[in-house]
Amino acid sequence: MEAFSDGVLAIIITIMVLELKVPHGDSLSSLQPILPVFLSYVLSFTNIGIYWNNHHHMMHTVHKVSGTVLWTNIHLLFWLSLFPFATAWMGENHFSTWPVALYGFISMMAGIAYYFLAHCLADLHGKDSTLAKALGKDRKGILSVVFYIVGIGLSFINSWVGFSMYILVAAIWFIPDRRIEKNMQ
């Protein structure tokens, strides 16, 4: 399961760069129109990097999988697979309302899917397992979904404010899940 997920994440993180359309001019200013797409690319690259990192950590605590786990994992990959699309739409439209809201929606759905996967795995391993203890009440997981919802709402007032909520979530997750690292020792 990890090999397939690693493969999908590696492809998502890499094909996003195909949305950085090569400009026709050769001056420095011809790069300007793709700057927003680049900014959007940086956030998505970081987000996929975070998912890979935490997915990787989580898989190291896992001893068995079930059919349900396989499908909650594919469900997560489905939402992550929409990142290249959402990234490009948000960047090409210079972070206007609807694209920012959609980006938040897809991020939120991926967050919920990750929550399902983590708790599905924790249930399978019992409440005394490393994973279950590490997750605990999973405040971080719930918090990010809440932040994404707030971000979507704020993007209808000012899309840049909404967007900064997404950056905030990325910042929270930037550090690999220390809870698992701590409980493994």
Added chain:
Amino acid sequence: MEAFSDGVLAIIITIMVLELKVPHGDSLSSLQPILPVFLSYVLSFTNIGIYWNNHHHMMHTVHKVSGTVLWTNIHLLFWLSLFPFATAWMGENHFSTWPVALYGFISMMAGIAYYFLAHCLADLHGKDSTLAKALGKDRKGILSVVFYIVGIGLSFINSWVGFSMYILVAAIWFIPDRRIEKNMQ
């Protein structure tokens, strides 16, 4: 063999998203034209997910491969590799007759190719092997091919009726092959 197949499936499932062309407008309504492509994408994502899942389960019962097995596997990957094309053609033409029929044809060929692969592996391992017992008369495999043929036929009467046959097949396979799981215990 599994690593290569996993790689190909991971790439197919991910590059399909490149067919979701980013719309030029930034309003919610500018997403409308790509809704059919998205619907088509969801079905294909599920289908490739099913193939990965079952392929994965099957490979775990396999102890040896032959030259013939390698080629029946590549034959399966060939038909699966045409999914991004068929998905985009069907979505972009709003599920009209020929695109729906072609999607069914490619799904059917993939189904037949999987049938060949499974039976080729079962023959190699003998009729008392886990795999051979799990496959049995392989009603599910034969049924899906029949359903695809019916779906192709129906798509010439009403393409949505044909399309719903494909969804039906996906629904049948959604649950990982319990026959193998059962026989492995």
Added chain:
Amino acid sequence: MEAFSDGVLAIIITIMVLELKVPHGDSLSSLQPILPVFLSYVLSFTNIGIYWNNHHHMMHTVHKVSGTVLWTNIHLLFWLSLFPFATAWMGENHFSTWPVALYGFISMMAGIAYYFLAHCLADLHGKDSTLAKALGKDRKGILSVVFYIVGIGLSFINSWVGFSMYILVAAIWFIPDRRIEKNMQ
């Protein structure tokens, strides 16, 4: 080394399908213009499948690698990476002279690169190794390069005759390298 090569081959074989541009019409006849590209795709898919198959077999006889081996392997991947380009150019131009000749040239260079890799590995393992014995005088390897040269030449008289030479080489290699299988027992 095998994981990286498997990855590159899996990506090459899959992204070629992106050159099958989705037609705008939804009639059966709108598929006609892409038939030559499809034919070209089938040959390339088979060719990459053959390389994967034989590369895979060869790697199973290998116990050590050197810096030179790593680079002869990357050299092989370089020529194989040009297949999507050559495939699309040949298909889109309906197998006219220059595209067919270029396809033959890239196939020939890949053949030479594989020859180098195989002999470089055989040298490293000594002349009594499984690999060295299996390769022998490597008539099949030399023959394919000769056939490609003949095919390139013939394509200037009649490009379809040249093209059929490439199909001939694929047919010769279709069966996995039995020489290695035989010598391993």
Added chain:
Amino acid sequence: MEAFSDGVLAIIITIMVLELKVPHGDSLSSLQPILPVFLSYVLSFTNIGIYWNNHHHMMHTVHKVSGTVLWTNIHLLFWLSLFPFATAWMGENHFSTWPVALYGFISMMAGIAYYFLAHCLADLHGKDSTLAKALGKDRKGILSVVFYIVGIGLSFINSWVGFSMYILVAAIWFIPDRRIEKNMQ
């Protein structure tokens, strides 16, 4: 970590070929406009090949990773992921000033990121580790960054002179890191 990095590198090296846009004509001269893109492709293919090679060698000396290492690795992959873009921009603009300077900038950033990764790993393993001894003062790593800076500067005088600096760096790294090989024995 190696599987994910190998996957990303395999995808980067392969999708670059998608920037070699298939020309419309079928004459030999219709290939001429893409010759600069091809030249640019060859350099980038070699560069990614070098990174894969050295990354691969380095990972074989590694026994443990930390959260910081994971992120310095993703940071390296980020800069490498921009190669397809920089390659296409440089090739399509026939090696004019700004595109050559940007290519140099991205190469330089990748060089710095690799330096960080290598030293981060060396610190983690202690100064008596194989890796730390192999790196030593890492003259080669520092030298390439200096050469890239010089190349960027020179590209504003004559972009081809700047470009040849990048070829020089590739030539220096072409041979796999013998320092590690030596110290491992």
